[in-house]
Amino acid sequence: GAVVSQHPSWVICKSGTSVKIECRSLDFQATTMFWYRQFPKQSLMLMATSNEGSKATYEQGVEKDKFLINHASLTLSTLTVTSAHPEDSSFYICSVGGGGQPQHFGDGTRLSIL
Amino acid sequence: AQSVSQHNHHVILSEAASLELGCNYSYGGTVNLFWYVQYPGQHLQLLLKYFSGDPLVKGIKGFEAEFIKSKFSFNLRKPSVQWSDTAEYFCAVTPDSGGGADGLTFGKGTHLIIQP
Numbered sequence: 698g699a700v701v702s703q704h705p706s707w708v709i710c711k712s713g714t715s716v717k718i719e720c721r722s723l724d725f726q727a728t729t730m731f732w733y734r735q736f737p738k739q740s741l742m743l744m745a746t747s748n749e750g751s752k753a754t755y756e757q758g759v760e761k762d763k764f765l766i767n768h769a770s771l772t773l774s775t776l777t778v779t780s781a782h783p784e785d786s787s788f789y790i791c792s793v794g795g796g797g798q799p800q801h802f803g804d805g806t807r808l809s810i811l
Numbered sequence: 812a813q814s815v816s817q818h819n820h821h822v823i824l825s826e827a828a829s830l831e832l833g834c835n836y837s838y839g840g841t842v843n844l845f846w847y848v849q850y851p852g853q854h855l856q857l858l859l860k861y862f863s864g865d866p867l868v869k870g871i872k873g874f875e876a877e878f879i880k881s882k883f884s885f886n887l888r889k890p891s892v893q894w895s896d897t898a899e900y901f902c903a904v905t906p907d908s909g910g911g912a913d914g915l916t917f918g919k920g921t922h923l924i925i926q927p
Contacts, residue, residue: 701854731914740901741855743914756914790855795905795913799845802855 700724701793703803711811712783718776718806720747720791726771727793731800732764735788747774747791781810813838813904817918824892825926832887832921834876834902841907844885845915846876849899858900861885862907872896897925 700723708716720730728749733741745766746754753766763785765777778785786809794800818833836842846858859870866878876887885902899922903915 733914740917740919741915743916746914792855792915799857799860800915801857802847804854 701791701801701803703791703806705806706804707807707809709809709811710781713780714810716778716781716808718778718789718791718808720774720776720793720803722772722793725793725801727774728771729793729795730768730774731792731795732766732774732776733790733792735790735805737788741790744776744789747776778808781808783810786810813842813906813916815902815904815916815918817900817902817921819921820919821922821924823924823926826894827891830887830889830892830896830923832900832902832923834885834887834918835883836885836902836904836916837883838904838906842904843907844876844878845903845905846870846874846885846887847901847903847917849901849920851898855901858887892923892925894925894927896923898923 702721704719730747732744735741744759747766747768749768755761768774788805790805792800792802814837816835844861847855848858849855858874859868861868861878869875874889878885899920901920902918905913905915
């Protein structure tokens with residue numbers, strides 16, 4: 698299955714800072730990647746679908762200006778949390794796959810906003 | 812939109828006990844179904860999947876699940892659990908969109924603890 702690498706694994710930053718999270722597909726060319734968010738002791742919630750070479754598709758209730766997604770190549774998608782605030786603190790996870798294949802997940806990024 | 816319900820949030824079993832975790836979904840069309848496991852400190856891993864065909868699917872580590880279309884269910888089973896099965900288990904569904912890529916809708920998860 699696909700190997701997915703996320704970076705960084707943990708980031709702590711001050712309120713108002715923008716934070717970029719990278720998701721790389723190491724052995725699979727992915728036209729589509731997915732970004733999820735997981736609050737403590739809760740399930741994963743799909744935030745958006747990242748589409749290579751075009752705009753991301755956001756789920757209802759997810760602010761596209763807050764969570765900027767760029768999918769410039771078949772192996773890299775980035776999620777930028779702009780002007781992060783404490784309520785944005787969460788666990789962010791990307792995945793690769795779909796389209797008749799199971800999704801494979803990265804290790805996630807724990808974001809803590811002070 | 813689809814939704815997934817996992818009935819058991821916390822399950823505690825002794826080693827060698829049999830396991831069944833409930834999962835029901837809500838969606839008006841054809842779906843693909845998954846069970847993922849998350850061991851402490853690790854990323855989500857696929858246990859098994861159902862796309863079509865035999866509704867009884869076998870996965871890794873002795874797990875199996877049965878898709879019962881009439882009940883909109885996809886329960887996970889294992890006849891004899893081990894201490895190493897302690898983990899968080901997530902049921903997930905995605906519409907069967909004929910090859911298109913769709914994100915997963917997850918259940919809230921079941922925290923399984925196996926006592927030695």
